[in-house]
Amino acid sequence: MPPTGGSLARRRSRVRTAVTALTATVAATIGLVSLAGTANAANTLGAAAASSGRYFGAAVAANHLGESQYAATFDTEFNAVTPENEMKWDATERSRGSFSFGAADQIVSNAQAHGMKIRGHTLVWHNQLPGWVSNLSASDLQSAMDNHITQVMTHFKGKIYAWDVVNEAFADGGSGQHRSSPFQDKLGNGFIEHAFRTAHSVDSNAKLCYNDYNIENWTDAKTQGVYNMVKDFKSRGVPIDCVGFQSHFGSSGPPSSFQTTLSNFAALGVDVQLTELDIAQAPATAYTNTVKACLSVARCTGITVWGVTDKYSWRSGDNPLLFDGSYNKKAAYTAVLNALNAGGVTTPPTTPSTSPPTTPPTTPPTTPPTSGPLCTASYAVTNSWAGGYQVDVTVKSTGTAALSAWTVSWSQPTGQTISQMWNAVQGTSGALTTAHNTSYNGSVAPGATTSFGYLVDTGQTPPSALQLSCTFT
Secondary structure, three states, rough: OOOOHHHHHHHHOOOOOOOOHHHHHHHHHOOOOOOOOOOOOOHHHHHHHHHHHEEEEEEEOOHHHHOHHHHHHHHHOOOEEEEEOOOOHHHHHOOOOOOOOOHHHHHHHHHHHHEEEHHHHEEEEEOOOOOHHHHOOOHHHEEEEHHHHHHHHHHHOOOOOOEEEEEOOOOOOOOOEEEHHHHHHHHHOHHHHHHHHHHHHHHOOEEEEEEOOOOOOOOOOOHHHHHHHHHHHHHHOOOOEEEEOOOOOOOOOOOOOHHHHHHHHHHOOOOEEEEHHHEEOOOOHHHHHHHHHHHHHOEEEEEEEOOOOHHHHOHHOOOOOOEOOOOOOHHHHHHHHHHHOOOOOOOHHHHHHHEEEEEEEOOOOOOOEHHHHHHHHEEEEEEEEEEEEEEEEEEEEEEEEOOOEEEEEEOOOOOEEEEEEEEEEEEEEEOOEEEOOOOOOOEHHHHEEEEEEEEOOOOOOOOOOOEEEEEEE
16 A cells, blocks of 8 residues: 655555556557447446446545546546545544544545445554554553554444455565564464454444555465465454455556466455556556456456546656546556456355355254265356356255265356356366365265355356266265
């Protein structure tokens, strides 16, 4: 997340070195097909994103909303907002126990007046902290963190779509470990989990996100560190709903593995969001590739660019946004609008009906079970759209002994590709597709059930029935 003031130069060093010349960027845009004139195409970024159930937002500063062009561009083009600095700790609780929400309330009121989603940013971050926070003892810091989360979330309860609960807690470089911070140094690794549990207790309806930068490349140690944390949280029932990828890119755009990264995180059962997107020199191709990566992942629920215009960008020298300093639309704007209008994988239900049970059900079978462990699997299409469909599979333990592990196999119809699976590990066995239990749902008591789900990319009609085979250990 971009900090204010003198930290700008330090943060720029995080952004990949620009490698694409402006002339090459212009040339690359020549082949783009404009969809703006088609009958069903939306003519604003927010409306185009909404056509596939997503949002396209911008970070805004309250003190710029009084500028007519700024406000008009933001209010017209976007359907979501993130306050740049107005909800951070130094803005909301500069003195302990004394809270101020005026600037943040201004942004929230404006967003509500225009029917926008609101992302809360951010509750716990090592930067932009008032000095008093860093000087607390461990027990006092824990109490202050709990109170800050509680007071801020309570003030905005019912208005916030998603909160960045913890921000930038992992170190740069190859360690894959947590960074040094007042929270980490005094409270240890557990402060992140504690923050999420506290946030959930205050507002269980808001999406709770972890947000970070330089986690877009799948093989990076930092990416793997965050991934392992989220995987652990999901396996233990820690209430985390989404992961934010800041996406501050150089002119070459996202890494080649970006879509893989989004897909792998989404497969853990969390939404993924591009939370602070900007790209040096705003190449149309780089922006297109970034947007398409999101559109290709069903649980990529939205994109936020970090600012409305180059005029006020934290990377103003890189001209990284979709509107220049005079609010003119760039070629990248048209490329993004076209990509959004072209659509992508439709977003599945926010909370899959196949989320793992917190405790195994114990309902007894209605008929006497066969001796030993046995299982069956049933198939149901729960959602469908022009480009695919969603399937829920129920695995039932039908024997007298509990399952310790299970595998479901079937023949996936030709021309129908599974793009995402949750609550199971996808594999193959010869020509068959397989789904194996994860670490948290392999044990199923006699008569009880567990479930998994998957998405299919296809232009074909989903089969009304599918022959499934269940094997056990």
